[in-house]
Amino acid sequence: MITNKFTMTMLSKSSNESFARSCVAAFASQLDPTLEEISDIKTAVSEAITNCIVHAYCEKIGKIYINGELLDNNTIKLKIRDTGCGIENISQAMEPLFTTVGGERAGLGFAVMQSFMDSVKVRSVKDKGTTVVMTKRISPRYKING
Amino acid sequence: MSVKINVTGEVVTAYLGGELDHHSAKEMREEIDSAVELNMPTLLILDFKDISFMDSSGIGLVMGRYRNLQKSGAQMHITNIPQGIYKVMKLAGMERLAQLEKGE
Numbered sequence: 468m469i470t471n472k473f474t475m476t477m478l479s480k481s482s483n484e485s486f487a488r489s490c491v492a493a494f495a496s497q498l499d500p501t502l503e504e505i506s507d508i509k510t511a512v513s514e515a516i517t518n519c520i521v522h523a524y525c526e527k528i529g530k531i532y533i534n535g536e537l538l539d540n541n542t543i544k545l546k547i548r549d550t551g552c553g554i555e556n557i558s559q560a561m562e563p564l565f566t567t568v569g570g571e572r573a574g575l576g577f578a579v580m581q582s583f584m585d586s587v588k589v590r591s592v593k594d595k596g597t598t599v600v601m602t603k604r605i606s607p608r609y610k611i612n613g
Numbered sequence: 614m615s616v617k618i619n620v621t622g623e624v625v626t627a628y629l630g631g632e633l634d635h636h637s638a639k640e641m642r643e644e645i646d647s648a649v650e651l652n653m654p655t656l657l658i659l660d661f662k663d664i665s666f667m668d669s670s671g672i673g674l675v676m677g678r679y680r681n682l683q684k685s686g687a688q689m690h691i692t693n694i695p696q697g698i699y700k701v702m703k704l705a706g707m708e709r710l711a712q713l714e715k716g717e
């Protein structure tokens with residue numbers, strides 16, 4: 468069951484990368500995550516957003532749609548969507564070190580998302596866009612003096 | 614984003630600060646590269662003490678600098694790596710390219 472949600476739309480400007488991950492972190496903080504869990508979520512969000520900016524829109528300006536939900540089992544679910552160029556071969560794109568942009572890209576964005584979140588699902592249609600859905604369960608912390 | 618450069622003999626140290634993502638990586642890269650070109654070090658130290666966030670764009674930056682240094686056979690060390698960032702470095706196997714040293 469969904470206990471809370473938010474939606475935001477932003478332009479695919481690199482200056483929004485920091486803004487987007489901070490927003491998601493602030494929303495996720497309602498689940499009382501540890502610093503490490505917050506850092507994991509921020510890093511995964513940064514990967515997905517950067518991919519929209521760098522790959523989907525090729526540094527041109529488009530819209531990025533971010534959807535966040537808190538589920539009642541202490542889980543955060545995030546959906547990050549673009550209407551850019553799409554991915555032709557998703558399983559190849561998700562392989563560690565695979566990149567279509569040589570030089571300064573490591574090809575590790577999806578590997579980071581997969582390692583730092585519990586699940587990562589990618590849907591994509593060529594020339595229509597890409598949606599990345601990620602979930603992470605936050606370990607419940609019991610208050611000692613509560 | 615900030616880069617402070619220190620040159621001691623054949624060692625160039627770049628003290629990096631702020632968030633290291635796709636947005637900030639370009640400027641950081643340019644500052645490091647110009648210091649390396651100018652000083653031709655045998656060792657480049659990237660100090661991560663004041664880096665508060667890093668994603669795979671930071672891995673790209675480290676890999677790119679490593680590749681440049683290979684041309685002259687110079688070494689690279691990465692020092693004072695904060696805990697959360699160390700996790701990303703290890704995931705990317707950066708210990709194969711540079712000596713990694715954790716911070717607190």
Ligand SMILES: Nc1ncnc2c1ncn2[C@@H]1O[C@H](COP(=O)(O)OP(=O)(O)OP(=O)(O)O)[C@@H](O)[C@H]1O
Pocket residue numbers: 514518519522523524549551552553554560561565566567568571572573574575576577578597669670673
């Ligand atoms: N939103 C997207 N739209 C179109 N193509 C994408 C998108 N996200 C990823 N891709 C494709 O998948 C490949 C792999 O993505 P991944 O994030 O793993 O690596 P990268 O972005 O190339 O490098 P890094 O994330 O390490 O800087 C990209 O090179 C790109 O071709």
Ligand SMILES: [Mg+2]
Pocket residue numbers: 514517518575576577669
């Ligand atoms: Mg990427």
